[in-house]
Amino acid sequence: MKKLNRAQAPGRRYATFLKLGTGMVALATATAWVAPALAQSTASEMDEIVITGARKQPNIxxxxxxxxxxxxRSTVTQEYLATQTAGQxxxxxxxxxxGVNFTNNDAYxxxxxNIRIRGFDGNRVSLTFDGIPLNDTGNYAIYSNQVIDEELVNRATVNIGTTDVDSPTASATGGTINVQTRKPLDELGVEGKLSFGSNSYKRIFTVLDTGDFGPGNRTSAFLAASxxxxxxxxxxxxxxxxxxxxxxxxxLGGGDFISVAAHYNENRNNSYQTNSRATFASNYFADYNNTWVPQTAVNGKADTVPSTDSNYxxxxxxxxxxxxxxxxxxxxxxxxxxxTVDPYFQYTLANGGGTTSxxxxxxxxxxxxxxAKGVDLNGDGxxxxxxxxxxxxxTNTFRSGVTSSLIWDIDDNNRxxxxxxxxxGRHRQTGDFSYIGADGTPLxxxxxxNSGQIYAADGSQLEARNRYSIAELNQASLEYVFKALDQKLTVVPxxxxPFFHRELNQYCYTYTSTSTNVASLSSNQYCTTNPTITQTNLYRTPFTGTKDFSDPLPSLGVVYQITPEHQVYFQFSEGFSAPRTDNLYGVKTDQPGIVDPEKTYNFELGERFQTNWLMTSVSGWYTRYINxxxxALDPNDANNTIDRSLGRVDLYGASIEAGFAITDQVNFYTSGxxxxxxxxxxxxxxxGYVYNTSGKQLVDTPEWMAAGRVxxxxxxxxxxxIEGKYTGTRAATDVNDEWTTPFFVANFETRLxxxxxxxxxGTYLQFNVNNLFDRRYLNTISSSTSIATVAGKSSLPFYQVGAPRTFMGTIHTSF
Structure with missing residues (x-):
C-alpha cells in the first residue's frame, strides 16, 4: 500500500478539520459549495488505487x-466510447x-x-455520476437519456451484484454503474464534433479547455455544450x-484537490408508442396517429372529444x-x-405527457x-x-447530499x-391540467x-395528482483493507x-376502478376540494405517513495474486432495496407486512488472467433474492393492481470476458x-385464482447472452x-406465458x-452503422403478470421495437 511521505504531502495540514467529525465536515462543505459530487466517490477511487497499486490500469x-x-467488475473507457454513435x-x-443487457428505444x-444486470432491472441498479446518485428518489428509475455526453466520460464501471461501500443508494440489489467525468486538460484547446445521420439526425458538440492557469498553474477548467x-x-x-x-x-498538491462541476440537460421528445406483440406483428412501425381533429364548441350542443385526439x-x-x-x-x-468530501445538489422537472377528458x-x-354548476372550459357559453x-x-425533485470518508493508512498493509x-430528496408529484392548442400542441x-393553470369555480387548481414525498438516506460505512503474503493476498471486509426514511403526503382521494380497465391504486387519484365525496369505491382519503427502513449490509472481498498475471477472487455481499413511493401510496401504510424491503445475498468466485496483450475473466455466482x-391484481378486488411480494427468487449463472490484442493492428473482445x-x-x-409463478423465470431476463467485437x-x-450481440429469449410475463424471440444485432464503425x-x-472522419443487418425484434418490455383473462380482466405485455438500420457520419477536429 503506497503512502505519501512528508515531502510529498501538502504543507498545510488543515488542522481545523481534525476537530470535526467526518459527517459534520461533509455537511458544512456541502452547504458552503451548494454543490454535488463526481462518478465514483473520491474515497472509492482511492480504494482502487490502494488495491490495484496503480493509478491507471492497462486495457484492451x-x-x-x-x-x-x-x-x-467491468469497465469501458473513452477509447471505446469514442467509436460509438455520437450523442448516444x-x-x-x-x-x-x-450479464448486462441494455435495450435502446432508438438508435441515438x-x-x-432500459438496463438490466443479471436479472435486475434499472430500478434495482444504482447509477452514479461522479459519485452522486441519479436514480429517481421516488421509484428509483434510471433515465439513460439524461446522462452526461459520452465525449466527457473518462470511464464507466459496472459493479455486478454488489456496491461500493459508500454507494449513496437505498435500491441497489443488482449492482452499481459509476460514470466518471474526465478532468480538464492541462493545455488550452477547443474540440468540436459535427454529426449527421438517418432520420434527419444532426448534432453538434464542442468543449473548451482552459489549460492550467492561476497561481502555480494548478487550476484548470472546461466548458462544453451539445x-x-x-x-x-x-x-x-x-x-x-x-x-x-x-x-x-x-x-492542492500531494494528491489533494478540490473540484466543482455542473451539468444541465434538456429533452423535448415525442414519445414512441408501445404496443402488443400482435400489433407489431401486423405493423412493425405502428405508432401514435398524426391526425388532430379540432373539437367543436357550439352553444347549446353537448360537444364531445374526437375519438382519435387522445392518441395524437x-x-x-x-x-x-x-x-x-x-x-x-x-x-x-x-x-x-x-x-474526502463529495457534496451535491440536483434538480429534476419531467413528465410523460398524456390527456384526460x-x-x-x-x-x-x-x-x-x-x-356553481361547473366551469365552461371551451368558452361556448x-x-x-x-x-x-x-x-x-x-415530477419535480430537489435533491442534495454528501458522501464523505475518513481514510487512515495504518501501514503499508492496513487501511x-x-x-x-x-x-x-424532496419529491413533488402533480398532475397539472392545462389547455391544448387548436393544432393539438400543448400550450x-x-x-x-408553471402557467396556464385551470381553476375550479372555488379558485382551486384542477389536478389529476398531488402528493409530496421526502426520501432521506443516512448511511454509515466501515471498510478495512488488509494485505498479507508480500501483498499477494488482499482481504476487504x-x-x-443505511437508514432510509420516507415521508408520504397524499393530498388526493384514492379510488378503486369501476371500469373494464385495471387501475393502479398508486395512481388512481381524485383531487378535489368538493366536500360531497362519493363513498362508493373510495379506497383511501388524503393522508400523511412515514416509513423507515434499515438493514446492516456486510460484505467480504478476497483477492489472491497467484502470479503477477493470474489472480482469483471471492466476493460476498448483501443488498437492500427499500420500497418505492408508488409501492407505499398504493397500500394502506397501517397494514404492516404488505410491502417490505427487498434483500439479496450474493456469492461469487472468479479468476482473472491479465497481461498487456491478453485479459480474461471467468466467474460463477449465486444470488438469493428475498421479497x-x-x-399484480389485488386478490380482494380485481379492478385494481397493487404492489406486493412475489417471495423468494434464486438466481445463479456464469460470466466470461476476454480481450486479445492479436497484433498491433487487430484487437478482439468477447463476452458471454x-x-x-x-x-x-x-x-x-x-x-381464488392462483398465478402459477413457482418455477418460472424472471421477466426480461435472457438466460444466454453473447457479444463480440473485432x-x-x-x-x-x-x-x-464490427461488433454484435446475441440476446436469448425473454419472458414477458411473470407466469412465462409470453416470450420474445432471440435476436442478434451488429454495428459497424470506421474512422479515417x-x-x-x-x-x-486530431481531425478525423467517422462513419457508424447501427443494426447493420436491419434486424426486426422486440426490444424493451413492459411486462405483465399473465396474458390470461382473470376475473374478467386481462393485461397484455407491451413492447418497444428495435430501430432499423441507421447511418451516421461525424467529423471531429480540435485546435
Missing part, C-alpha cells in the same frame, strides 16, 4: 481493463459487457432505454436535446429539465490520514362553491361539453476507512405547472449501514453470460470495427484520421 480497446478489485447514452455502450439514445435533433424512426414527431457541462479543478402524437411527449452541481475534494490531514360539470370543477385537456404527471452519506409541455416486489432465475412461490390472484487497423490513419493542418489537429 477500451472494453476490458485490468481489474484487481475483490468483486465482479453511455449506458448503451455497456451492452457488450457480461434521446428517447431513453445540441442534437432528429425525427422518430417510426410515426411522427422529433426528439431534441440540449446539454451543458462545466468543471473546474484545483490541484403531439400530446404524447416526454419533456425533462435536469441539472446538478457536484463537488469533489481530498485533503491530507496528516501523512497517513485523508478526508373532463366534463364541464365534473365535481372537481365545482369544488366548495355553493352556487354552456356547461354541456366534454373537453380534452393536457394532463401530464409532473481503515469510515464513511458517512446523506442523500435528501406548455409541463401543463399547468466492509459494512454498510421481490411485483405489481448464462443467467438462470427461478421464482419459488405462486402468486395469489382475485376470486477492431482492425490496417493503416495508422485508418481503422474499422486526417493530417494536421492550419492549426487544426
Amino acid at each position: 480497446a477500451g472494453l476490458i481493463q485490468a481489474e484487481t478489485s475483490p468483486k465482479s 447514452s453511455v449506458l448503451a455502450s455497456l451492452n457488450l459487457l457480461p 439514445g434521446s428517447s431513453g432505454g 445540441y442534437q435533433d432528429y425525427d422518430k424512426f417510426k410515426g411522427y414527431g422529433s426528439l431534441q436535446k440540449k446539454q451543458f457541462n462545466t468543471r473546474i479543478y484545483e490541484d 402524437y403531439n400530446v404524447r411527449v416526454n419533456p425533462s429539465n435536469t441539472g446538478n452541481i457536484r463537488g469533489q475534494s481530498r485533503f491530507h490531514l496528516s501523512d497517513d490520514v485523508m478526508l 373532463i366534463k364541464e360539470t365534473d365535481p372537481r370543477l365545482i369544488g366548495t362553491s355553493k352556487t 354552456d356547461l354541456l361539453d366534454t373537453v380534452l385537456l393536457y394532463a401530464p404527471s409532473n 481503515l476507512r469510515v464513511g458517512y452519506t446523506l442523500d435528501y 406548455d409541455v409541463f401543463g399547468g405547472k 466492509a459494512l454498510r449501514l 421481490r416486489i411485483v405489481s 453470460s448464462y443467467t438462470h432465475s427461478e421464482v419459488k412461490n405462486n402468486l395469489a390472484g382475485p376470486a 477492431e482492425y487497423k490496417p493503416l495508422d490513419i485508418l481503422s474499422a470495427s 484520421d486526417l493530417p494536421d493542418a492550419g492549426g487544426f489537429k
Whole structure:
C-alpha cells in the first residue's frame, strides 16, 4: 500500500478539520459549495488505487481493463466510447459487457432505454455520476437519456451484484454503474464534433479547455455544450436535446484537490408508442396517429372529444429539465490520514405527457362553491361539453447530499476507512391540467405547472395528482483493507449501514376502478376540494405517513495474486432495496407486512488472467433474492393492481470476458453470460385464482447472452470495427406465458484520421452503422403478470421495437 511521505504531502495540514467529525465536515462543505459530487466517490477511487497499486490500469480497446478489485467488475473507457454513435447514452455502450443487457428505444439514445444486470432491472441498479446518485428518489428509475455526453466520460464501471461501500443508494440489489467525468486538460484547446445521420439526425458538440492557469498553474477548467435533433424512426414527431457541462479543478498538491462541476440537460421528445406483440406483428412501425381533429364548441350542443385526439402524437411527449452541481475534494490531514468530501445538489422537472377528458360539470370543477354548476372550459357559453385537456404527471425533485470518508493508512498493509452519506430528496408529484392548442400542441409541455393553470369555480387548481414525498438516506460505512503474503493476498471486509426514511403526503382521494380497465391504486387519484365525496369505491382519503427502513449490509472481498498475471477472487455481499413511493401510496401504510424491503445475498468466485496483450475473466455466482416486489391484481378486488411480494427468487449463472490484442493492428473482445432465475412461490390472484409463478423465470431476463467485437487497423490513419450481440429469449410475463424471440444485432464503425493542418489537429472522419443487418425484434418490455383473462380482466405485455438500420457520419477536429 503506497503512502505519501512528508515531502510529498501538502504543507498545510488543515488542522481545523481534525476537530470535526467526518459527517459534520461533509455537511458544512456541502452547504458552503451548494454543490454535488463526481462518478465514483473520491474515497472509492482511492480504494482502487490502494488495491490495484496503480493509478491507471492497462486495457484492451477500451472494453476490458485490468481489474484487481475483490468483486465482479467491468469497465469501458473513452477509447471505446469514442467509436460509438455520437450523442448516444453511455449506458448503451455497456451492452457488450457480461450479464448486462441494455435495450435502446432508438438508435441515438434521446428517447431513453432500459438496463438490466443479471436479472435486475434499472430500478434495482444504482447509477452514479461522479459519485452522486441519479436514480429517481421516488421509484428509483434510471433515465439513460439524461446522462452526461459520452465525449466527457473518462470511464464507466459496472459493479455486478454488489456496491461500493459508500454507494449513496437505498435500491441497489443488482449492482452499481459509476460514470466518471474526465478532468480538464492541462493545455488550452477547443474540440468540436459535427454529426449527421438517418432520420434527419444532426448534432453538434464542442468543449473548451482552459489549460492550467492561476497561481502555480494548478487550476484548470472546461466548458462544453451539445445540441442534437432528429425525427422518430417510426410515426411522427422529433426528439431534441440540449446539454451543458462545466468543471473546474484545483490541484492542492500531494494528491489533494478540490473540484466543482455542473451539468444541465434538456429533452423535448415525442414519445414512441408501445404496443402488443400482435400489433407489431401486423405493423412493425405502428405508432401514435398524426391526425388532430379540432373539437367543436357550439352553444347549446353537448360537444364531445374526437375519438382519435387522445392518441395524437403531439400530446404524447416526454419533456425533462435536469441539472446538478457536484463537488469533489481530498485533503491530507496528516501523512497517513485523508478526508474526502463529495457534496451535491440536483434538480429534476419531467413528465410523460398524456390527456384526460373532463366534463364541464365534473365535481372537481365545482369544488366548495355553493352556487356553481361547473366551469365552461371551451368558452361556448354552456356547461354541456366534454373537453380534452393536457394532463401530464409532473415530477419535480430537489435533491442534495454528501458522501464523505475518513481514510487512515495504518501501514503499508492496513487501511481503515469510515464513511458517512446523506442523500435528501424532496419529491413533488402533480398532475397539472392545462389547455391544448387548436393544432393539438400543448400550450406548455409541463401543463399547468408553471402557467396556464385551470381553476375550479372555488379558485382551486384542477389536478389529476398531488402528493409530496421526502426520501432521506443516512448511511454509515466501515471498510478495512488488509494485505498479507508480500501483498499477494488482499482481504476487504466492509459494512454498510443505511437508514432510509420516507415521508408520504397524499393530498388526493384514492379510488378503486369501476371500469373494464385495471387501475393502479398508486395512481388512481381524485383531487378535489368538493366536500360531497362519493363513498362508493373510495379506497383511501388524503393522508400523511412515514416509513423507515434499515438493514446492516456486510460484505467480504478476497483477492489472491497467484502470479503477477493470474489472480482469483471471492466476493460476498448483501443488498437492500427499500420500497418505492408508488409501492407505499398504493397500500394502506397501517397494514404492516404488505410491502417490505427487498434483500439479496450474493456469492461469487472468479479468476482473472491479465497481461498487456491478453485479459480474461471467468466467474460463477449465486444470488438469493428475498421479497421481490411485483405489481399484480389485488386478490380482494380485481379492478385494481397493487404492489406486493412475489417471495423468494434464486438466481445463479456464469460470466466470461476476454480481450486479445492479436497484433498491433487487430484487437478482439468477447463476452458471454448464462443467467438462470427461478421464482419459488405462486402468486395469489382475485376470486381464488392462483398465478402459477413457482418455477418460472424472471421477466426480461435472457438466460444466454453473447457479444463480440473485432477492431482492425490496417493503416495508422485508418481503422474499422464490427461488433454484435446475441440476446436469448425473454419472458414477458411473470407466469412465462409470453416470450420474445432471440435476436442478434451488429454495428459497424470506421474512422479515417486526417493530417494536421492550419492549426487544426486530431481531425478525423467517422462513419457508424447501427443494426447493420436491419434486424426486426422486440426490444424493451413492459411486462405483465399473465396474458390470461382473470376475473374478467386481462393485461397484455407491451413492447418497444428495435430501430432499423441507421447511418451516421461525424467529423471531429480540435485546435
